[in-house]
Amino acid sequence: MSSDIGVSPYTRLFGRYLREIGLPVTQQRETVADVVFDSEGHLSVDDIEQEVRARGARIGKATIYRTLDLLVRSRLVEEHDFGEGFKRYEHRLSRHPVHEHLICLECGSVAEFESPEVFGVESRVKAELGFQPVRHRLDIYGLCKACQDAGVTLTPEGLICPIETV
Amino acid sequence: MSSDIGVSPYTRLFGRYLREIGLPVTQQRETVADVVFDSEGHLSVDDIEQEVRARGARIGKATIYRTLDLLVRSRLVEEHDFGEGFKRYEHRLSRHPVHEHLICLECGSVAEFESPEVFGVESRVKAELGFQPVRHRLDIYGLCKACQDAGVTLTPEGLICPIETV
DNA sequence: CTCAGTGCAAACCGTTTGCAGAACG
């Protein structure tokens, strides 16, 4: 069926993409898309499954994975791996479609920022190294403001100055 | 036993680290370390296991994983995830201990380059956002020179201009 | 009716862990 009533404009965009490539626009696909587009965060599959449930739907994990794959292929959604052992998903339709990430090593929070500098880096590697950039990822790991204010300090592990061979 | 004969200077540095934290310097640990330090590439665990075999040793995967964990903790080795479904390891004792990566979407090759610009970005997020950077990762995905010369072009998939709601 | 989508459960695969036996110090 898919009444399209209540689905976000972004989800309609996704529906357009599906029709474009000849795939059915199903209720499950619209629900998953809605959940992703309604959130401004970086969602894990579990987050998505939970929110789907909260909305009264019951969609299998396999379908969620398959739908996320379609969303990523449509380029409406980006897949991230912050080294947690699972992926996170974020739609690209916010005010800042291309942005970088600040990941707190203490609390795991993820903040976003824009870095025009990186585009300079991209044109430099193209000019100097002949590498043709398509997309990039800049993740900065460290301590967020809140954790610093809470007095957290990171204990440096490992060799202090590894760059010297005795 | 561990004769230390033939082990690279970097491996001796690793041995020093192990003793520092009160852990035994075993033959297996030295062999794994040697393999990693002898390579300038980005090695998968399979790569390492294969090279260990090629050197006539037979070390279980579990031990390789456990040793890599120690190497990473010592900060002599860095762990990377280029989205291939497994990790890669690279020692930090080359001429350019901190560098970024260019990953070819066609052939999967990984090249390195230095980006002083990123340090400017780090101090900017610190000054403007109060985020205290510890380390970063800048990966640029695209087409390497060789693949471009071979005539490869990436077929853009998905919606051309997703940033507009119908 | 037909065909793709869905859900379940099993498979997958890189990585981790438990444990008996071997090695280090």
Add this chain to the structure above:
DNA sequence: CGTTCTGCAAACGGTTTGCACTGAG
């Protein structure tokens, strides 16, 4: 000699896949 490591194999956990069933047109 006690402690830690090693190797094997089983466990783990996120993700993918096979397949019978359901639903849309």
